[in-house]
Amino acid sequence: MTTPILQANNLVKTYTQRSGKFGFGTSLVKALDDVSISLTEGKTLAVVGESGSGKSTLARCLLQLQPLDSGEVLFAGQDLAKLDGAALRVVRKNLQMVFQDPFASLNPRMRVGEIVGEGLLIHGLGSGAEQQRKVIAMLNRVGLTEADMQKYPHEFSGGQRQRVGIARALVLQPKVVVCDEPVSALDVSIQAQILLLLKELQAEMALSYLFISHDLRVVRHIADDIVVMHQGKIVEYGAVVDIYQQPQHEYTRNLLAAMPGKYMALVGN
Amino acid sequence: MATNLNKASPLLQLQQLSIAPKKMPTRLLVNNVSLTIEVGKTTCVVGESGSGKSLTALSIMGLLSQQLQLTAGKVLFNDGQSGEQDLTKLDEANLRKIRGAKIAMIFQEPMTSLNPVLTIGYQIGESLTTHLGVKGDQLKAKIASLLEMVGIPAGRANNYPDELSGGQRQRVMIAMSIACEPRLLIADEPTTALDVTVQAQILKLLDELKTRMNMGMLFITHDFGVVADIADYVAVMFRGEIVESGTKMQVLNKPQHPYTQALLACVPDAEGKKPLKPIDYAWLPENQQILQTSAQNLKTAA
Numbered sequence: 001m002t003t004p005i006l007q008a009n010n011l012v013k014t015y016t017q018r019s020g021k022f023g024f025g026t027s028l029v030k031a032l033d034d035v036s037i038s039l040t041e042g043k044t045l046a047v048v049g050e051s052g053s054g055k056s057t058l059a060r061c062l063l064q065l066q067p068l069d070s071g072e073v074l075f076a077g078q079d080l081a082k083l084d085g086a087a088l089r090v091v092r093k094n095l096q097m098v099f100q101d102p103f104a105s106l107n108p109r110m111r112v113g114e115i116v117g118e119g120l121l122i123h124g125l126g127s128g129a130e131q132q133r134k135v136i137a138m139l140n141r142v143g144l145t146e147a148d149m150q151k152y153p154h155e156f157s158g159g160q161r162q163r164v165g166i167a168r169a170l171v172l173q174p175k176v177v178v179c180d181e182p183v184s185a186l187d188v189s190i191q192a193q194i195l196l197l198l199k200e201l202q203a204e205m206a207l208s209y210l211f212i213s214h215d216l217r218v219v220r221h222i223a224d225d226i227v228v229m230h231q232g233k234i235v236e237y238g239a240v241v242d243i244y245q246q247p248q249h250e251y252t253r254n255l256l257a258a259m260p261g262k263y264m265a266l267v268g269n
Numbered sequence: 270m271a272t273n274l275n276k277a278s279p280l281l282q283l284q285q286l287s288i289a290p291k292k293m294p295t296r297l298l299v300n301n302v303s304l305t306i307e308v309g310k311t312t313c314v315v316g317e318s319g320s321g322k323s324l325t326a327l328s329i330m331g332l333l334s335q336q337l338q339l340t341a342g343k344v345l346f347n348d349g350q351s352g353e354q355d356l357t358k359l360d361e362a363n364l365r366k367i368r369g370a371k372i373a374m375i376f377q378e379p380m381t382s383l384n385p386v387l388t389i390g391y392q393i394g395e396s397l398t399t400h401l402g403v404k405g406d407q408l409k410a411k412i413a414s415l416l417e418m419v420g421i422p423a424g425r426a427n428n429y430p431d432e433l434s435g436g437q438r439q440r441v442m443i444a445m446s447i448a449c450e451p452r453l454l455i456a457d458e459p460t461t462a463l464d465v466t467v468q469a470q471i472l473k474l475l476d477e478l479k480t481r482m483n484m485g486m487l488f489i490t491h492d493f494g495v496v497a498d499i500a501d502y503v504a505v506m507f508r509g510e511i512v513e514s515g516t517k518m519q520v521l522n523k524p525q526h527p528y529t530q531a532l533l534a535c536v537p538d539a540e541g542k543k544p545l546k547p548i549d550y551a552w553l554p555e556n557q558q559i560l561q562t563s564a565q566n567l568k569t570a571a
Contacts, residue, residue: 050464050465050466050467051434051435051464157318158318187317187318187491188317188491188492188493188532188535188536189317189531189532189535189547189548190317190548191535191537192535192537192545192546192547192548193547193548195537195545196545196547199545214464214465215465216465216539217494217536217537217538217539218537220537220538220539220540220541221537221541221545240541244539244540244541254466255465255466256539257469258465258466258468258469259465259494259539260465260468260469260472260492260494260495260497260498261492261493261494261495261496261497261498261536261539
């Protein structure tokens with residue numbers, strides 16, 4: 001029996017949107033409409049859908065970066081939605097996030113060493129020397145060097161910055177990592193490197209990933225299970241193999257049909 | 270190099286084009302690039318960031334930044350009316366007559382390339398007024414028909430860009446670019462910022478328009494999946510040079526150059542059968558040398 005490490009039950013989140021003349025009226029947009037998912041330990045759950053389908057909102061609500069309207073998020077038996085600030089901060093050590101845009105998600109005025117080490121500092125893990133050692137080890141693991149600690153984010157390429165983002169998320173040895181489109185801003189050639197790195201780290205550190213993406217080619221390679229979202233609702237949920245071979249929902253079929261280069265002959269291997 | 274010289278004179282020919290920074294004329298960012306674009310066909314330029322594909326596209330219409338210069342080469346454009354012209358020799362006034370009228374461009378970011386304080390109708394009509402002198406009710410009717418052509422209801426002509434979705438904004442960009450019925454359309458990663466479903470729609474739209482208006486298209490992308498869907502001819506760029514070019518079938522099915530092979534190998538496939546592979550640079554001369562020396566070191570150690 002596999003145990004879910006992170007479970008979300010009946011999440012609801014509504015945004016108010018200004019509408020009508022001069023934006024005086026308001027209308028409600030359901031970003032999450034009765035969404036339930038469960039992430040198995042050591043597995044990857046992919047969330048796919050187009051922009052506006054609610055996948056990023058789901059990620060933010062799971063980590064309590066945004067308040068929920070209703071529903072519960074269970075991590076190791078605790079309901080995160082009920083925790084107060086201090087208790088939540090302690091739990092957050094185990095819940096980390098890798099962001100989409102490596103150009104916008106790193107503070108341009110901090111050195112890479114400070115960026116990666118900040119989590120250790122906040123959670124007060126180990127002495128200064130130990131923290132330094134952990135940062136170096138993590139940077140080495142993601143393919144950067146000790147000398148890179150002194151550099152600023154602008155000195156790196158997109159792929160290297162995403163490595164910094166991954167190092168920052170993993171230095172705390174979290175249990176769950178939410179990856180919000182981690183490779184969509186990268187070149188195809190760099191994409192494969194980052195995906196492989198994520199896979200290796202998952203095996204080494206027993207991580208569970210919630211992997212948000214709109215690229216079904218990428219999802220096919222990295223995910224075990226898949227959730228298809230459309231307008232805030234889950235339209236399909238199951239194992240990757242099943243959904244790719246026998247999509248049940250019309251929307252999933254559309255997504256699969258829109259994949260570029262489906263008929264491209266397999267070459268180069 | 271497989272250039273296609275079967276027609277009398279192709280729409281656009283880049284001949285041995287080189288681009289360098291003004292301060293460092295020896296450091297070539299684009300090195301000896303030759304390309305041919307034919308009427309009614311799509312040529313895709315594929316490469317990673319920094320390979321010089323966007324610079325090549327910008328140089329066609331003389332849009333390079335002030336810090337860069339063309340150090341060599343010709344851009345021969347034949348619109349079928351005024352004969353073959355070398356665009357690099359034209360002055361700014363003459364270039365302006367060509368930009369938007371005979372050669373049009375679509376950029377990657379539909380969010381940043383539209384003016385936020387002007388209605389989309391105004392922005393679409395601007396080039397019609399400038400180049401063709403269309404005004405008044407005639408202009409309104411033309412804008413309406415262009416919007417319909419790209420799949421946006423004509424009633425939205427008075428909307429501002431922020432009232433449209435990303436895909437709709439890219440449709441507006443396309444409407445702007447085809448307004449004067451250009452002979453050549455340059456599309457610089459037009460779908461990179463879009464969702465897959467929207468991307469598929471935009472690619473289909475571009476392909477239809479190209480056929481209907483008999484345009485030539487230069488399409489820049491880093492995604493071989495997109496190439497497989499839209500290209501007739503493909504040129505692969507690496508570090509400022511074209512390393513391989515030919516028809517889509519040749520390049521995708523029988524890639525000759527190791528870089529093309531490596532780049533194709535790291536595109537994830539839809540079935541998930543192909544193992545993920547990071548790009549392989551072992552074929553590069555400098556890496557070959559490293560491999561050889563390390564092999565020798567091993568031998569001497571043993």
